[in-house]
Amino acid sequence: MPHRHIRSLGIEREGQAYHFGYDEGPPGDGQVQLQTLYSGFSAGTELTFMKHTNPYFFSRWNGERGVFEPGEPSLHYPVPFLGYMESARVLESRSPAFANGEVVATAYAHKTGHTSDPSRDVLVPLPPSLDPILGVFVGQMGPIAANGILHADADIFGSQVTHLGQGIAGRHVIVVGAGTVGLMTALFAQRAGAAGLIVADPSLYRRAKLEALGILAMDEAQAVQHAKTQWHSGSDRGADFVFQTRAHAGSLHSALQALKPQGTVIDLAFYQGGAEALRLGEEFHHNGLALKCAQINRVPRGLGHQWDRRRLAGETVALLQSVGDIVKREVITHVVPFEDGPAFLAQLVERRPEFMQIIFKVAE
Numbered sequence: 001m002p003h004r005h006i007r008s009l010g011i012e013r014e015g016q017a018y019h020f021g022y023d024e025g026p027p028g029d030g031q032v033q034l035q036t037l038y039s040g041f042s043a044g045t046e047l048t049f050m051k052h053t054n055p056y057f058f059s060r061w062n063g064e065r066g067v068f069e070p071g072e073p074s075l076h077y078p079v080p081f082l083g084y085m086e087s088a089r090v091l092e093s094r095s096p097a098f099a100n101g102e103v104v105a106t107a108y109a110h111k112t113g114h115t116s117d118p119s120r121d122v123l124v125p126l127p128p129s130l131d132p133i134l135g136v137f138v139g140q141m142g143p144i145a146a147n148g149i150l151h152a153d154a155d156i157f158g159s160q161v162t163h164l165g166q167g168i169a170g171r172h173v174i175v176v177g178a179g180t181v182g183l184m185t186a187l188f189a190q191r192a193g194a195a196g197l198i199v200a201d202p203s204l205y206r207r208a209k210l211e212a213l214g215i216l217a218m219d220e221a222q223a224v225q226h227a228k229t230q231w232h233s234g235s236d237r238g239a240d241f242v243f244q245t246r247a248h249a250g251s252l253h254s255a256l257q258a259l260k261p262q263g264t265v266i267d268l269a270f271y272q273g274g275a276e277a278l279r280l281g282e283e284f285h286h287n288g289l290a291l292k293c294a295q296i297n298r299v300p301r302g303l304g305h306q307w308d309r310r311r312l313a314g315e316t317v318a319l320l321q322s323v324g325d326i327v328k329r330e331v332i333t334h335v336v337p338f339e340d341g342p343a344f345l346a347q348l349v350e351r352r353p354e355f356m357q358i359i360f361k362v363a364e
Helices: 043-050 132-137 141-157 180-192 204-212 220-230 249-258 280-286 309-330 338-351
Strands: 004-013 016-024 032-041 059-062 067-070 086-093 103-106 113-116 172-176 196-200 216-218 239-244 259-267 290-293 332-337 357-361
Touching: 004 113, 004 338, 016 338, 032 103, 032 132, 043 338, 086 113, 086 132, 103 132, 132 141, 132 309, 132 357, 141 180, 141 239, 141 259, 141 290, 141 309, 172 180, 172 220, 172 249, 180 196, 180 239, 180 309, 196 220, 204 216, 204 309, 216 220, 220 249, 239 249, 249 259, 249 280, 309 332, 332 338, 338 357
Parallel strands: 172 196, 172 239, 196 216, 239 259, 259 290, 332 357
Antiparallel strands: 004 016, 032 086, 032 113, 032 357, 059 067, 086 103
């Protein structure tokens, strides 16, 4: 195949998005050439590049030591590639694992196309019955949410987790934040059979969307009050687990307040500022609480041989096969032509419209 021109959506400078272009050759042995169909926008992470608040702008990540080091930052403008939620069609496969025309979910960037190495990258075939637009949830955000659930499972069952949601069934759960990760976490908890489930978010718009999905939604103060008055086992009152997905220190404090004694916050948020609103000398100290950070590349210790990103992506596909239609109707609120990406991001920052999931449509 001849060379092709690839365009990506990036950030040229603070507050200014742009399209970046480069040429790409044909796929090599074992590789798969992809044409992007849809690319999902992760607002919580990607707007940190638009607003110049991402920690990589101010320090350098030392992967060997696992710390951020002050001094020369890791990141400078322009940032030519953003995003990690793609649904794509195989244009040319030189891998026996994939066929031309197959639709896959993966993670690379807001680009018109990409050449992938299946031996290194995670490509998840989508069943023909699943709308390709739903594939944007499979490559990254769904597995992130599933990994959060898996951390709760491991909190109860350790290395003896046999199925996703094992530790959620019959327990009381709050999800703080109704963004994409919070939404997917709530859907996993609902599917697992939580005894009680609340999503807490300040947005009336987002709470209405959750109610349409059959999930009880309220603001954070109401959720704390509900947990402490309605959920009790003996003398212990509150939620068994709170999944914190909102990047605000005050929300983390609310999550701790809502827990029963010795309960656990599973934290999936990406914080950029300080934590003045967090009071660790209050409920965290007096109720003996636990706080665990769950990230896509770190499954609970002892479960790495059983659970990997492909298995978490498979759990996401199974979830979407049961709730995909309503997710498409209620959760995907903006489908934006790829060409309009820079102008749309400028309006998103300036006007701050209500949204759930934004998706860039790249090709038919």
